Amino acid sequence: MPIPTDHELFDLGDVVLQRGATLRDAKLAYKTYGTLNAERSNAVVYPTWYSGRHTDNEWLIGTDKALNPDELFIIVPNMLGNGLSSSPSNTPPPYDRARFPQITFYDQVECQHKLVSEHFGISSLALVTGWSMGAGQTYQWAVSHPEMVQRAVPFCGSSVTSPHNRVFLESITAALRADAAFEEGWYRRLPEKGIRAFARVYAGWGFSQAFYWQEEWRRLGASSLEDFLVDFWEGFWLDERDPNNLLAMAWTWFHGDVGQTPGFDGDTVAALNSIRCPLLSMPAEKDLYFPPEDEQWASQHIGRGEVRVIPGVWGHFAGGGDNLEDTAFIDQGIRDVLAMDP
Amino acid sequence: MPIPTDHELFDLGDVVLQRGATLRDAKLAYKTYGTLNAERSNAVVYPTWYSGRHTDNEWLIGTDKALNPDELFIIVPNMLGNGLSSSPSNTPPPYDRARFPQITFYDQVECQHKLVSEHFGISSLALVTGWSMGAGQTYQWAVSHPEMVQRAVPFCGSSVTSPHNRVFLESITAALRADAAFEEGWYRRLPEKGIRAFARVYAGWGFSQAFYWQEEWRRLGASSLEDFLVDFWEGFWLDERDPNNLLAMAWTWFHGDVGQTPGFDGDTVAALNSIRCPLLSMPAEKDLYFPPEDEQWASQHIGRGEVRVIPGVWGHFAGGGDNLEDTAFIDQGIRDVLAMDP
Numbered sequence: 200m201p202i203p204t205d206h207e208l209f210d211l212g213d214v215v216l217q218r219g220a221t222l223r224d225a226k227l228a229y230k231t232y233g234t235l236n237a238e239r240s241n242a243v244v245y246p247t248w249y250s251g252r253h254t255d256n257e258w259l260i261g262t263d264k265a266l267n268p269d270e271l272f273i274i275v276p277n278m279l280g281n282g283l284s285s286s287p288s289n290t291p292p293p294y295d296r297a298r299f300p301q302i303t304f305y306d307q308v309e310c311q312h313k314l315v316s317e318h319f320g321i322s323s324l325a326l327v328t329g330w331s332m333g334a335g336q337t338y339q340w341a342v343s344h345p346e347m348v349q350r351a352v353p354f355c356g357s358s359v360t361s362p363h364n365r366v367f368l369e370s371i372t373a374a375l376r377a378d379a380a381f382e383e384g385w386y387r388r389l390p391e392k393g394i395r396a397f398a399r400v401y402a403g404w405g406f407s408q409a410f411y412w413q414e415e416w417r418r419l420g421a422s423s424l425e426d427f428l429v430d431f432w433e434g435f436w437l438d439e440r441d442p443n444n445l446l447a448m449a450w451t452w453f454h455g456d457v458g459q460t461p462g463f464d465g466d467t468v469a470a471l472n473s474i475r476c477p478l479l480s481m482p483a484e485k486d487l488y489f490p491p492e493d494e495q496w497a498s499q500h501i502g503r504g505e506v507r508v509i510p511g512v513w514g515h516f517a518g519g520g521d522n523l524e525d526t527a528f529i530d531q532g533i534r535d536v537l538a539m540d541p
Numbered sequence: 542m543p544i545p546t547d548h549e550l551f552d553l554g555d556v557v558l559q560r561g562a563t564l565r566d567a568k569l570a571y572k573t574y575g576t577l578n579a580e581r582s583n584a585v586v587y588p589t590w591y592s593g594r595h596t597d598n599e600w601l602i603g604t605d606k607a608l609n610p611d612e613l614f615i616i617v618p619n620m621l622g623n624g625l626s627s628s629p630s631n632t633p634p635p636y637d638r639a640r641f642p643q644i645t646f647y648d649q650v651e652c653q654h655k656l657v658s659e660h661f662g663i664s665s666l667a668l669v670t671g672w673s674m675g676a677g678q679t680y681q682w683a684v685s686h687p688e689m690v691q692r693a694v695p696f697c698g699s700s701v702t703s704p705h706n707r708v709f710l711e712s713i714t715a716a717l718r719a720d721a722a723f724e725e726g727w728y729r730r731l732p733e734k735g736i737r738a739f740a741r742v743y744a745g746w747g748f749s750q751a752f753y754w755q756e757e758w759r760r761l762g763a764s765s766l767e768d769f770l771v772d773f774w775e776g777f778w779l780d781e782r783d784p785n786n787l788l789a790m791a792w793t794w795f796h797g798d799v800g801q802t803p804g805f806d807g808d809t810v811a812a813l814n815s816i817r818c819p820l821l822s823m824p825a826e827k828d829l830y831f832p833p834e835d836e837q838w839a840s841q842h843i844g845r846g847e848v849r850v851i852p853g854v855w856g857h858f859a860g861g862g863d864n865l866e867d868t869a870f871i872d873q874g875i876r877d878v879l880a881m882d883p
Binding site: 361362363364365366367369370373374375376377378379380392393395396399400402403404407408409410411412414424428487488490492493 | 703704705706707708709711712715716717718719720721722734735737738741742744745746749750751752753754756766770829830832834835
């Protein structure tokens, strides 16, 4: 799939990051869908996921969907590190490549907040929603800007990256780094074996055991299990996914924790307690790295928190837009939350 | 841990393998516990698991256990490929190292059968039991030699390697192979980065999400999550686990399927149907690569099949002998089956 070029670039200026570095002349790539109304009351923020681009979010937007561009003004900001916004692959020296600075979920949301408030003059968001790391950004929005976020729907993601999820991240990144061609991030040629290993490790986690048992990959156009591993998985991660970008985003993910928001001193529960808006979390029944029990745990600390488990065997990719039943379930959840009072 | 030397070596002679190669002058390393009675009716076969050695099975043997050496004669054969029996690391050229032949579960059991019948003159086994790949060998024994096996207790393993389990195997081996030092198996120095990546990938699968959430690794002597990944996981796989041995055993595992036993023509269900003895399968509730539902599926095709799920959060390592509750559960299952009529 060609890298999209249909987005805008917002000048963030010099961004002083939570961990201390300054990312100078930073850019936020974004695309909007629909029209901001006169009251500026119909805006939605819908951030991207690990290596996803704004185009990868479009399956959930449509006139037949809860995210209806005839009614809502939907802003899809690309995560820093994804290759379109400021990233290891497109930042000029000296903060380029393996020297790209550490960026937290808090930083991601602050950059998006600048776009939303300064560029669009929006002071209230009807909804924030997102899949996977997009769910992490959704939680972060609800904690960082409770005065703005009226509703939140994270799906297949979490407010804090669990220890097991961190082990998963260690596994994909260790596989990538094992390739000598990676050269600690200063590669002169693509560490292709490492990326392919990264892809194979990811494959076991992305979908459930039952998904593979039932050969559901046929519904994604694969002709055999090995074809699925090569075409879907290796193909995806070889598609212009710069290795340093992958590692930069993995760093963000690994350190995800709303408790690290300034003012909460590492207290995740206190941060969850501070969320004021209705928040519907939709984990997938068989998600292997964001299991539903983690979301049940978080929800009990959120005043207006609710959990609806997406049933079925697609695991994490229930939230990826490829399975019609799961998409309908997620769409209905968003529709229900949009109908709630903030 | 030093490589054990307290075992015997049985000369298998020239072994013609199922896939066609002949492993010449092959050796089977084994150790026995207890004494064979005059009727030769108290023998148990208890095969090893992926990279395990006979000493790694001893936690389940004891005078306070169902596997009581005061009553039973327990034979622990080391799997071909584990470094003690014939393996890539100890076979002379030309079938050494990366050229080690493909060995199936069927081959493993035929070699063990030769030891049991020819060396010990045993024609009936009171029990076959084992963990993980040892469970796979247990199933294979029950299919290959229904006339001999009186009872079978596979735990945390399967009769056929599921598609998802194969993806898991692809992931660990791809991580190992990504290290250029591996040189397609002709390494001149240890591909240490690859082994460490292999270890990190394995870590996410070996225990459940909840195990990590609850920091159960503290019970294994780790002082932090990272300490657990380095000391327990990297330490284990760096402990004289030859990379070609790991790949040879992974090949066996990947191709596990009792339906591949001669006479069944690939029909797994027919092979399961042929099992005549009582067979108790004990999967672990949260085993991420041998999930209980796969065993429920197999059990319905076994006349005297039964499934008991090991409760708790230890996942696959419920069968590893490190958790007292799980060990007691497994021991009780074996005790109950030993009390059954064959």
